Amino acid sequence: xxxxxxxxxxxxxxxxxxxxxxxxxxxxxxxxxxxxxxxxxxxxxxxxxxxxxxxxxxxxxxxxxxxxxxxxxxxxxxxxxxxxxxxxxxxxxxxxxxxxxxxxxxxxxxxxxxxxxxxxxxxxxxxxxxxxxx
Amino acid sequence: xxxxxxxxxxxxxxxxxxxxxxxxxxxxxxxxxxxxxxxxxxxxxxxxxxxxxxxxxxxxxxxxxxxxxxxxxxxxxxxxxxxxxxxxxxxxxxxxxxxxxxxx
Numbered sequence: 001x002x003x004x005x006x007x008x009x010x011x012x013x014x015x016x017x018x019x020x021x022x023x024x025x026x027x028x029x030x031x032x033x034x035x036x037x038x039x040x041x042x043x044x045x046x047x048x049x050x051x052x053x054x055x056x057x058x059x060x061x062x063x064x065x066x067x068x069x070x071x072x073x074x075x076x077x078x079x080x081x082x083x084x085x086x087x088x089x090x091x092x093x094x095x096x097x098x099x100x101x102x103x104x105x106x107x108x109x110x111x112x113x114x115x116x117x118x119x120x121x122x123x124x125x126x127x128x129x130x131x132x133x134x
Numbered sequence: 135x136x137x138x139x140x141x142x143x144x145x146x147x148x149x150x151x152x153x154x155x156x157x158x159x160x161x162x163x164x165x166x167x168x169x170x171x172x173x174x175x176x177x178x179x180x181x182x183x184x185x186x187x188x189x190x191x192x193x194x195x196x197x198x199x200x201x202x203x204x205x206x207x208x209x210x211x212x213x214x215x216x217x218x219x220x221x222x223x224x225x226x227x228x229x230x231x232x233x234x235x236x237x238x
Binding site: 015016018019020022023024026027029030031045046049052053056057059060 | 156159189190191193194197198201202226227228230231
């Protein structure tokens with residue numbers, strides 16, 4: 001899979017969110033290099049960890065948007081909730097049948113969503129969050 | 135990786151050693167969750183002097199700890215990181231997020 005590395009163009013103007021995003025990308029990369037892709041239990045644990053991490057990050061981001069009085073919070077939160085549901089549904093399918101989707105495909109879905117979401121949605125809260133830090 | 139937990143007065147210290155990577159994610163979470171839920175513990179310290187390797191998943195594990203501790207109003211400090219580990223923490227901008235200090 002083609003891997004994305006975090007760079008300044010992905011910055012959303014908040015140190016914590018940028019650090020969260022960067023670690024998300026790097027952990028996806030790390031897991032994509034895991035050699036034993038047929039080890040169902042090992043892959044399952046990694047997917048669970050990334051879902052746990054994603055949920056933590058999205059919740060922290062929602063708290064930040066609330067604190068910054070970002071007017072788009074409700075819509076943004078709905079997008080987050082839909083993503084978590086999608087991940088849980090993928091995980092459920094994978095748990096039942098490990099041939100239903102490959103580990104790389106799951107990582108690719110996560111990475112693609114993250115890139116699109118940072119550039120298309122997170123950047124919109126940037127001016128509000130930056131004002132908060134002044 | 136050995137994980138050792140000590141509670142001294144109001145501060146709890148989790149000492150990590152060796153490789154701090156995804157393989158210890160469950161043990162690490164099992165070590166800190168009781169401390170988050172322990173009302174007597176006011177601060178959580180991660181002793182890192184014996185950690186010789188830190189991967190990206192471990193940075194994520196520290197972020198998970200940090201957010202959970204924040205909800206319980208407990209600061210998290212990272213102690214005595216070696217030069218190699220300090221560089222990883224620095225690149226990840228952890229000095230702006232965690233209290234990083236040397237006690238020895």
